Amino acid sequence: MGYIQDKDKKYLKGEFDKNLKEDVYILVFVGDNCQYCGVASAIAQEVAELHPKIHFEEHRIGDDLSEEYGLKNAPTVVITDKEKYGGRIRYVGLPSGYEFSSMIEDIIDVSRRTAEVSQEVLEKLMKIDKPIIIQIFVTPTCPYCPRAVRTSHRFAILNENITGEMVEAMEFPEWADKWKVMSVPHIVINEDVQFIGAYPDEQYIEYVIQAYEKMR
Template sequence: MEKIFNEEIISQIKELLQPMTKEVNFVLFTKEGAPTVDETIQLMSEYSQISDLINVEIVDIDQNQDLAMEYNVSLTPTIVALDSDKKDHGVRFAGVPLGHEINSLLSLTLEMGQKASSLPMDIQEKIKAIDKPTNIKVFITLGCPHCPGAVHKAHQMAMLNENIQAEMVEAQTFNALSTKYGVSGVPHIVINDSHSFVGNQPIEVFVDEASNA
């Protein structure tokens, strides 16, 4: 099977992730025969070889149902990101983060690997003030150049507030879910199954929508 990352890309990723000081742990939930599972396994296996600070555990969802329930995972493939203490911050990738979405994976790894948010302090405080369970789904396609920015904003919010779970959802892999939420253009953001908006909007819009959902 042809490798996803060639030597030039590996070198670029290593340089990008150089500021990391903490381990980032990924749990990849798979299911035999599910769409894009093989590609996701290959991606995360190769990704874990790029840095000693990246760890990947691959589990079958049918054989690890208790773990799937613990992490609130029902879709496969789903990648759960955990910090160096293996704490779950509610960050998910449902579907393979390839194409433009490799940028979402890299941004998440870099930020979690530094344990420091790049958001302004006033925005951080507003995010931390959200005091109710909040689920953010960001529907994307792999060819969408604007989607990684929206995914990363949602992930940043989840990393700052344990009430928030944020997941990238690959719209074509999970077509039934896309239909359910009326996804036509991407990025399409759905908050608590009730509020939605389209586009890589400023972080203030994400925070306001989540606060009012």
């Protein structure tokens, strides 16, 4: 028995048929003594089986690709075209619960090779010419977290200098403790600027710009 129910598979097939344009890859990076790696790979494989433009690959933390992408933790799930986006749209921990929908929306955006933001936000995004890493600490039962995750991933799709990284706080408690995560979504940008909440794009980008300005 799989992880995705038949009625959900039917719905997802319809969404993929309507929206997918180019090939997209779900890369799952696994490691030793990893409680959720098997589940992450199984879910990714089930999703990939729903449409011929979606491809699943399993890699290991420590292999050449994980080193290229700068990945250290397992499981990490990357949604990519293997070229332009590299490993910049990623989930550290299992994208389950509400975050499953984030992964599906990422697949569609990456396949379309674009994401939607306002012209005002896009103009600010295009000014960023230095590496920015946005980490979003979440839990599977947080209904507000997907918005914060998706915002970072949309920004990453539109600007090659930005990486959006969901972190499942309960799977990586030592990481959450480091940043004193008490509620989610808790966002950390470049290990410097922090805020809590699922803000609209117009407010979210201001925190990104704040982190960018500190690098200048």
